[in-house]
Amino acid sequence: MTYETAYDARVKEVLNSNETYYRMMVEWHASHDGLAVEADVKRIIESACRPGHLVLEAGSGPGCITNWFARRHPETRFFGADISHIAVDLARAAAPQNAEYHVADLKRIPFEDHSFDFIFSQSVLEHIVGWEYALRELYRVLRPGGQLLIRVENGGIKQARSRTYALMNYVFLRNRVTIEEPSFRLDPGDWTQHEMNFDVQEIPSDVLLSTLRRNGYAISWFTTGTKSWRGCGNWKAEVVSYLQFWPFNHLGSTTIVLAEKLP
Numbered sequence: 001m002t003y004e005t006a007y008d009a010r011v012k013e014v015l016n017s018n019e020t021y022y023r024m025m026v027e028w029h030a031s032h033d034g035l036a037v038e039a040d041v042k043r044i045i046e047s048a049c050r051p052g053h054l055v056l057e058a059g060s061g062p063g064c065i066t067n068w069f070a071r072r073h074p075e076t077r078f079f080g081a082d083i084s085h086i087a088v089d090l091a092r093a094a095a096p097q098n099a100e101y102h103v104a105d106l107k108r109i110p111f112e113d114h115s116f117d118f119i120f121s122q123s124v125l126e127h128i129v130g131w132e133y134a135l136r137e138l139y140r141v142l143r144p145g146g147q148l149l150i151r152v153e154n155g156g157i158k159q160a161r162s163r164t165y166a167l168m169n170y171v172f173l174r175n176r177v178t179i180e181e182p183s184f185r186l187d188p189g190d191w192t193q194h195e196m197n198f199d200v201q202e203i204p205s206d207v208l209l210s211t212l213r214r215n216g217y218a219i220s221w222f223t224t225g226t227k228s229w230r231g232c233g234n235w236k237a238e239v240v241s242y243l244q245f246w247p248f249n250h251l252g253s254t255t256i257v258l259a260e261k262l263p
Contacts, residue, residue, distance in 0.1 A: 059124030063091025
């Protein structure tokens, strides 16, 4: 058994046993009524929600984001794909009529070629061994001219959180600011069970961009975020998000890329 196969099997096993984490996600997103999506991400997804369009969330978890958009855009059809049957069951239980979910490995997506007008994926690729294969599958099921929105953890997040953020927070704020909301915190056991080194690799923005181009995508837009999605709705995190310059610009945890499948 290869490392990739063994890792995929272990991820699936853990995610299918961690209902506590997924239920917490559902409750947290519900309490924020959409604020759990960064402004740039929300704007781009909203623009893709057109009558008759088919939208896929790759790595949809318990469906919090897809269901939120589906309820607001009943004339758009939404699909979610996730490796965890527990997450998919939770998503289906809350799904409106225009949203459906499938248990699927993103490296083997069960859809026909050229199926979707728009695909988005949030904080998923960094958990996949062989994530380039997932990008190729997303390319396959995306229609020519369709768009792909990818959000991944910033390649420097671990160093930023452990070094620069801690230093800047201490020097200027005397450790009075937390970027992530207190409401999104798990007991150590639950969080350890969820993470389990799931961030199998860090993906620097230049690597993500070059990989997208190599696989047939044209880059339309990208940015590096300055906050964790868990800080959305937290006014302190919103203030920090405007500090788009060094050294603050690598404190945040995200890289967001909008790419297009060329006709």
